[in-house]
Amino acid sequence: MSDLDTVEIPNRALFRSPEVCEIARIQAYVLRSWEAEFPDLGVAKTAGGPRVYRRADVERVLRLKHLLFVEGLTLAGARRKIAEEQPAPSSDESMAALGELLGDEARQRIRSVGQILRELAAMLSRRPGEPPSEDEFQLRGAAPTAASRVKAEEKKAVRKKK
Secondary structure, eight states: OOOTTTTEEEEEEESEEEHHHHHHOOOOHHHHHHHHHOOTTEESSSSSSSSEEEEEHHHHHHHHHIIIISOOOOOOOOHHHHHHSSSSOOOOHHHHHHHSSSSSHHHHHHHHHHHHHHHHHHHSSOOTOOOOOOGGGTTSOOOOOHHHHHHHHHHHHHHHHH
């Protein structure tokens, strides 16, 4: 049994960098290098403020230390192992969690933005000079695009001529 199994993390929500280093028994430069490899490790309190770490971050640092020093993995190997250990949430689960945090209106807006982004990607993947497909500009719940505005004005001009 390694000494990593016996590390006690104080019962607090946030930790400063020196505290994390003391708990994990690592040097500050090691923690900074791990932050570079794992950008989601730690949270910047303010734009220029010091990084703080949640309890989950401290546990992750301890897991990283175990993977690197005890199991002998490289950083890339540790990243893969951690990714394998975390279950990937399905999009339905993500949307349900998002709905709990936000609201139905915000969730609907996010879906609308996703639809717009997919349509933009389709538009950008078109060859130059190729005409747009009929449904390419049918944005649900979004502001009209320049192309749809031009079409609407052309229809108005035709009606006025009649």
